[in-house]
Amino acid sequence: MKNKNASVVESSYRTFYGKLFSALFSQFGANYVSEIEDAIQNSFYKSLKSWKPNQVPTNKENWLFIVARNDVLNQIKRESRLQTANHFTSTEETENPNEDLRLKTVLFLAKSKNVSSKVKVIFILKNIFGLHIKEISECTLLSQDAIYKSISRAKKDFRKTTKGADFDLTFKQVSENEIAIVEEILYAVFNIGFDSFSEKIKSIINEDLCLEALALAKILSDQFERTTTKNLLALFCFHLARIPSKVKNDKIISFFEQDKKNWNNDFIKLAFHYLEKPEKLNKYYVEALIASKHMTATKNDIKHWNEIIKLYKIMLSLSNSPIMKLNLCYSLSKAQRMDEAKELLQMVENELPNEHIYLSLVKANIFKNTKTLESEKIIDQVLKNINQKIRREYILENMSSDF
Structure with a gap:
């Protein structure tokens, strides 16, 4: 029964961490990020001890929020960092806000001046999506030590740059560059979920994480109606359509051996609905095209792979990603262009x-x-x-x- 309780808490951690952080951040601000992180961890620890079998709270998120918020207040009082303990409202009467503030928090942090995009991405991956340091390391190709340092630096930088800033921003205040940062973050989150290396799940897919990225991308698209976001949604939907065939009987099924009959046609239709040729090419559009080419191909012959190679070369003109170079390298080998594949492989070895x-x-x-x-x-x-x-x-x- 104890293991079952731990499993409930573990699933709640991934589901609620970002919502809790965003709700607390909106109330306490960047000055108290460390206290917020500690309080959330403490609330999950307390839930392990308090959530007895058949006694799990009906509203787990609300329970965690109240415990975490009380914890933050207690830390602040102990450290005497406020002139009055009544600066914040008593938590006993506070309800967990119904609004999901994650996207708003991401946009707020993306607006911070003098904080590098890389540092913003790392901080948001950890605190808004509850990713572990190891997961962030795998998707960013940074060492775990470098990530710890970036997060520590981010706390200091956000404290300086958001001082006095109004969290209750309107979407009209957000720039194109800040939206692009959010798109990059959602792209990273989805990829981590779609190709998970977590030893705690039997599958290689964290579907909940993928669907969270999809949901926030949909809100972003509705608010700003950017073609890049629509193409990002198309890419997500093409990948999500294949989930039912990606794993069978606890075994990975390679893309080319998957049963297409089991693909989710609703997601495929939705992907083509979102896919929109932009005035200026963007990497999400080209990557979505590659996914659609693979999914609609009747033959995986050399002609097919040469078409894929052309698209990857366009992709590399837009994004100098070593992962995309690796994908091109594999495609070259499938097209029997081994000399080119080996030459590119040498380049990629210096980047990964x-x-x-x-x-x-x-x-x-x-x-x-x-x-x-x-x-x-x-x-x-x-x-x-x-x-x-x-x-x-x-x-x-x-x-x-x-x-």
């Missing part, structure tokens, strides 16, 4: 860490017919670095075929 899993798998796949021994060594090293059972089994079963 040696232990990067997908870099290793693509490299092993390219060399499997010409440098068999080296390919096998790479696979052995990958298996040493992966603790996720479902991925280990997939690699072991497919190490002699395409990845």
Whole structure:
């Protein structure tokens, strides 16, 4: 029963962390970010002790909010950082706000001057979406130590830059650049959920996280009606459509072996609805095109892969991402353009860490017919670095075929 209780708290952590942080941030501000973080962690710890079997609160979010808010107030009183303890309203009479303030908080933080986009993204991934440091490290390609330092710096920077700023901003106050930052964040969150390396889930998909990114992107699109956001939504929907076929009987099914009959047609229709050719190309549009090409192809022959290669080259003119270079590298190998693939692989090796899993798998796949021994060594090293059972089994079963 204890494990079941822990499972309830764990699922609540991911669901409510960002909402709690945003609600508390809107009341206490950037001066108290550390206190807010500690209070939220304490509220989840208390829930582990208090939520007995069959006695879990009906409104878990409200329970956590009140406990966390009381905790923040107690910290402030202890540290005597306010002239009067009545500066904030008593929490006993406070209800958890119904409004989801996450998008508003993200936009508010995105507006902060003299804070780099990278630092904003890292801080928001942790505090609005409740991502762990390891997850952030995997999606940003930064070391965990660098992420801890960035978060610490972000707290100081936000305290300075948001001092006196009105949290109750209107959407008219948001610039194009700030919206672009939010799009990048939602893109990162979705990708983390869609290709999760968490050892705590049996699947490789954190569907809740994907749907959260989708929901916030929809609100962003409704508010600002940007073509880039619509294309981001299209990309999300193309990927979400494949979730029913991505894992079967606790085993990963590669894209090209998935049963298309099990794809979600509603999401596919929605993806094409959102897909809109922009006046100026953007990476979300091109990536959504690549996804649609793969999903509608009747043959995965060399002609198909050459079309995909053209799109990836356009993508790289818009975004110099090492992951996109890696995808192009794989596509070149599938089109039997091995010399080009190997040349690009050398470039990518200088941009990604040696232990990067997908870099290793693509490299092993390219060399499997010409440098068999080296390919096998790479696979052995990958298996040493992966603790996720479902991925280990997939690699072991497919190490002699395409990845």
